[in-house]
Amino acid sequence: MIRPYFSSAWAVAWRYLHNLYTKPAVFIPSLLFPLFFLAAFAGGLSVVGKAPGFGYYDFTAFQFCFVLIQASTLAGVFAGFSIAADFEQGMGRRMMLATIHRSSIVVGFAIGAASRLLLTWVVVTGVALLGGMSVAGSGINLAGMFSLALLGNIAALLFSAGIALRFRSLQAGPLMQMPVFIILFLAPVYVPQNLLTGWIEPAASVNPVTALLNAARSLMAGEPTGLLAAYGVAAGMILVMAVWAIKGLRSAETAG
């Protein structure tokens, strides 16, 4: 039972990755996007690291953590686009007919989205290191940081899959992208949380991405804090979004 399930999931993942890497027009922008943000933030705002009370050891590393979380979650969203495109073109219906357990389609896209992260992580980390980023955390700390990014990726993929399976059209793209983009920017992007002012301060304090970002930055600095909260929030988001995606799958099944 498990074997056919994962066989379907692997097939979906392989097809997704094959389509992705054979279409540079789709893949390259998604790789350049995080690099652009890394360059714009770490390059243009590095003086912000000297603001009183900033207190983080390296501004490029500080921005790298945000870009890592951002790139990982957006990779999940881009996989959602692929689900929508497949259903728009009729491929989604054929996949539903061909699988025993249809949730393996979503699992397959999740495996694909997580796999594409590897290259994104290598490129973004490589560019950041070449740009002079210093790493204070140990290997275990860094593994923890990347695992948080992976959990963000899974949550974003499940959210986007829920939208894609309900609308089954690429026109729902903004509905997948905008909420994720907004929630990312409502976290402490430029400065630590204690330096935020105005309306964004309470918004960031209730934003689940803040917990992920703060924990990732603490791991990068080699002084882990808030890990329990971060993993708890990530697990909660994945659970809620899994229910959302499964209900989306039921909606797609009902629509035929």
Next chain:
Amino acid sequence: MSTAVATAGTAGGSILSVQVAAMAARSVVRLLRQPAAIIPSVIFPLFLLGVNVGGLNSATQIPGFPTDSYITFALGFTFIQAAIFSTMNAGQGLAQDIENGFFSRLLLTPMRPTALMAGQLAGLVLLGQFQALLYLAVGLAAGADFAAGVGGYFVLAALVSIISVGFGGIGLIMAIRTGSGEAVQGMFPLMFVLLFFSSMAMPRDLIEQDWYRTIATINPISYLIEAIRSLMITGWDPEALALGFGIAIVLAIASISLAAASLKGRMLK
């Protein structure tokens, strides 16, 4: 609109102005009927302004920062961001006309290319003015300074209009050359890159990275932002305003000329 064009055909000397008015009215009505196209271009710059102000307010404590209010500093960027959105709106409108065949039908009428383009841009100028007023009102309500006073508002409105025409012209070029709304939308990331690699978030003299400062210095967007910013922070800065207006006028002339040349080419096909 067809009535207006027909009337224009019998009106003699004022044909062009009637045609422009007819196309402008269509452009404005179409814009007003598409809140889904307008709302993001109005709301998104305000959202980014809120995020930047909340996140970067502490930057005002950096020695050499030109003001103690980050919203005063950041407000100028909002106008330019909105103008960049207008690139997409103008291009999208014309591309839609090309895709659905309306443009081909227009070519069968005595409509002049100048009237077609001026009409397309009229809606953008109107939207630009609305945005200028809204952003200034929101900025002032949130505590921003406007050192140039009431007179400065008219200078701001004039600059925003020219910038809207300039960026709108770029959208028209894309639409005419590709005839595809998707291609026009594909330009957005490029425009966004231009925006981010400017002095939008920091004064150029405070940018530490040499490569970034060099890009921001050769990026014309920096001077457009700095012209508007000067009205907020210093009041009347002739150098900043001359650079801003100069670049905006060159951009408008270049983009409209290129759009006109592209339009002639398309009409010949």
